[in-house]
Amino acid sequence: MKIIGVSASARKNKSTHFLLEQCLNESRRTAETLGKSIDVELINLAPLKFNGCIACGKCKKGVLCSQDDDFQPLISQLADPEVVGIIVATPVYMGCMSAQAKAFIDRTVLFRRNGFMFKNTLGGVIAVGGSRNGGQELTIQAVHAAMMIHDMVIVGDGDHFGGAAWGSHPDGYEGDEIGISTAKNLGRRMSEVACMMQV
Numbered sequence: 001m002k003i004i005g006v007s008a009s010a011r012k013n014k015s016t017h018f019l020l021e022q023c024l025n026e027s028r029r030t031a032e033t034l035g036k037s038i039d040v041e042l043i044n045l046a047p048l049k050f051n052g053c054i055a056c057g058k059c060k061k062g063v064l065c066s067q068d069d070d071f072q073p074l075i076s077q078l079a080d081p082e083v084v085g086i087i088v089a090t091p092v093y094m095g096c097m098s099a100q101a102k103a104f105i106d107r108t109v110l111f112r113r114n115g116f117m118f119k120n121t122l123g124g125v126i127a128v129g130g131s132r133n134g135g136q137e138l139t140i141q142a143v144h145a146a147m148m149i150h151d152m153v154i155v156g157d158g159d160h161f162g163g164a165a166w167g168s169h170p171d172g173y174e175g176d177e178i179g180i181s182t183a184k185n186l187g188r189r190m191s192e193v194a195c196m197m198q199v
């Protein structure tokens with residue numbers, strides 16, 4: 001089993017990346033405590049260069065994309081049958097997901113058009129805002145909507161919608177204990193559900 005985390009921040013190793021790492025580490029730890037093994041992989045979109053979908057229709061002919069860019073290697077990584085869950089971590093930009101997150105999500109339409117390849121894959125979301133209440137929950141729900149379009153199975157943090165963190169916390173994002181706990185709880189829930197579904 002494998003869980004893939006996608007960091008959709010414009011910045012490489014900042015708050016979104018940090019929260020996603022916390023989440024994925026907790027996923028791995030939880031699986032171990034349940035006597036199972038879950039590999040985790042982090043895809044960092046920050047250095048990648050790719051645009052949104054151009055609606056050319058090539059993916060209607062197979063698991064293909066006409067755009068020859070940095071999204072191409074992600075296709076096989078995401079199509080791995082070992083993948084049981086995908087966690088999208090995004091900063092809140094203007095009350096919603098980042099352009100990087102939206103471009104990534106739109107490009108995944110090829111999996112839907114080829115037999116709903118993400119069907120039953122678990123989906124979780126982390127949103128990190130510069131304000132404590134800057135649109136994290138709206139952002140999480142916007143990504144959830146795309147996950148439902150894929151017929152994925154939405155997983156929350158066991159209490160609310162998912163990871164909701166404050167990147168500009170007075171103690172730094174590493175000091176946002178509440179936000180970190182929501183990200184960890186999401187990771188824990190992803191593994192609990194994955195292990196339960198595997199039985």
Ligand SMILES: Cc1cc2nc3c(=O)[nH]c(=O)nc-3n(C[C@H](O)[C@H](O)[C@H](O)COP(=O)(O)O)c2cc1C
Nearest residue numbers: 009014015016091092093094095129130131134167
């Ligand atoms: C273009 C832009 C728009 C933003 N809009 C919001 C917003 O609507 N709400 C909010 O809480 N923070 C907003 N922020 C702040 C980021 O969400 C915040 O700094 C976050 O921690 C950045 O993630 P990173 O550290 O991974 O880059 C915005 C930042 C940028 C650059």
